[in-house]
Amino acid sequence: MLPDLRQTIGYLVADARGRIVGRVECAMYGSARDTPDALSVRSGFLSRRRRLVPAETIQKIDGASGVVGLSVERGAIRAFL
Numbered sequence: 111m112l113p114d115l116r117q118t119i120g121y122l123v124a125d126a127r128g129r130i131v132g133r134v135e136c137a138m139y140g141s142a143r144d145t146p147d148a149l150s151v152r153s154g155f156l157s158r159r160r161r162l163v164p165a166e167t168i169q170k171i172d173g174a175s176g177v178v179g180l181s182v183e184r185g186a187i188r189a190f191l
Contacts (some may be wrong), residue, residue: 123149
C-alpha cells in the first residue's frame, strides 16, 4: 500500500532508470473525492509543462530522501498543460 499522495508535495520524481522527471506540484483527484489517484509533476522551475503520474506507476516513495520512484520510463508519462 502506498503512503498518502498528499504528503509528497515537493518530492523529486525519478523514472525507472533513475532519471529525474520533475518535482511533485500537487496530488490530483479523479475517481474518488477523498483519495488522490495521480500526481501533477512539474518538469522545471519556470516550466509550464506538467506530467500526470498515475498512482499505479509509483513503485516506491522514500520519505527520508524525498524521492518518488516510478516503475515506468519518462516517455510513458503523459504530459498536460
